[in-house]
Amino acid sequence: MTPLEIRKVTVTRYITPLREGGSLPALADADDGFKYVVKFRGAGHGVKALIAELLGSEIARKLGLKIPEIVYAELDEAFGRTEGDEEIQDLLRASQGLNIGMHFLSGAINFDPVAVEVDEELASRIVWLDAFITNIDRTFRNTNMLHWHKEVWLIDNGASFYFHHSWNNWEKQARTPFAYIKDHVLLSQAGMLDEVDSAFRKQLTDDALRTIVDLIPEEWLEWEYVDQTPQQIRDVYFNFLTTRLANSGIFVNEAKHAREAVI
Known part of the structure; x- marks a missing residue:
C-alpha cells in the first residue's frame, strides 16, 4: 500500500481561540497561506488528543467520510512571545514542536x-x-x-x-x-x-x-x-x-x- 502523507506547515500567526475548554484550539495562519484550526500538545490531554485526532480523522477519510485536511503544525521556540494573554502564552510555550492542524472551512x-x-x-x-x-x-x-x-x-x-x-x-x-x-x-x-x-x-x-x-x-x-x-x-x-x-x-x-x- 502506498504510504499516506500528511503535510507539515509552520504556524506563523495565532489569530484567536475558538472556544473555552481544556483543549483550547485556535484559529491560526500557516506559512502555506491557509488558515487552520490548531490543537496544541500543551493543552488538556496533551499528545494523546492529537493522536486521537489524527487516527480518527484518517480512518474516517479512508471510509469516504468528509474530513478537512489534517496537517502537522510546527510551532518554533519564538512563537507566541508577543501574545498578551498569559494563559495562551503558556499554552504556546508548552506546545513547541509538532502539533496538529485541521484546514479551516471558511463559511461552514x-x-x-x-x-x-x-x-x-x-x-x-x-x-x-x-x-x-x-x-x-x-x-x-x-x-x-x-x-x-x-x-x-x-x-x-x-x-x-x-x-x-x-x-x-x-x-x-x-x-x-x-x-x-x-x-x-x-x-x-x-x-x-x-x-x-x-x-x-x-x-x-x-x-x-x-x-x-x-x-x-x-x-x-x-x-x-x-x-x-x-x-x-x-x-x-x-x-x-x-x-x-x-x-x-x-x-x-x-x-x-x-x-x-x-x-
Whole structure:
C-alpha cells in the first residue's frame, strides 16, 4: 500500500481561540497561506488528543467520510512571545514542536440536526465510525460536525480512543460495546448498521490500519510514564483497532439496541 502523507506547515500567526475548554484550539495562519484550526500538545490531554485526532480523522477519510485536511503544525521556540494573554502564552510555550492542524472551512456552519436532514446510510456510517473509534463527543449538545457546501463534514475526533488515557488492558477495552453510543446525535437515523459494518470491515484492511497508525509522529510517542518504545506504542494502537474491527458485532449490536430504545 502506498504510504499516506500528511503535510507539515509552520504556524506563523495565532489569530484567536475558538472556544473555552481544556483543549483550547485556535484559529491560526500557516506559512502555506491557509488558515487552520490548531490543537496544541500543551493543552488538556496533551499528545494523546492529537493522536486521537489524527487516527480518527484518517480512518474516517479512508471510509469516504468528509474530513478537512489534517496537517502537522510546527510551532518554533519564538512563537507566541508577543501574545498578551498569559494563559495562551503558556499554552504556546508548552506546545513547541509538532502539533496538529485541521484546514479551516471558511463559511461552514455548525451542524443542526433539526435543520439538516442526514440520510440513513450516511448516519449509519458516522455512527459506526464513532462506535469503532470510541468517540464520546458527537452528541446533540456538541455535534462536532459542520455543514459546508451542502455536505456534512466531521471535525474534532480528539475525544476518541479514550482507552489510551489509562493505557492498561487494551485487549478488554477493544471489545467494549461502547455504551456511550446511546447519546449519538445521528443514532435514530442509523438504520443500516449491518450493511455498513459489512462494507467497512472490508475497507479497513490490516495494511490500511497499519498505514494510518504509522502516521503518528515519533515525538508524540515518547511517553515518560510507560515502559514501551514508540514503535511498541504504535503496535498497541494497531492491535486495538484490528481487535476491535474483528469484534465489530459487539459495538454494532450495542448501537442497534440503543437505537431501538430511541425510535
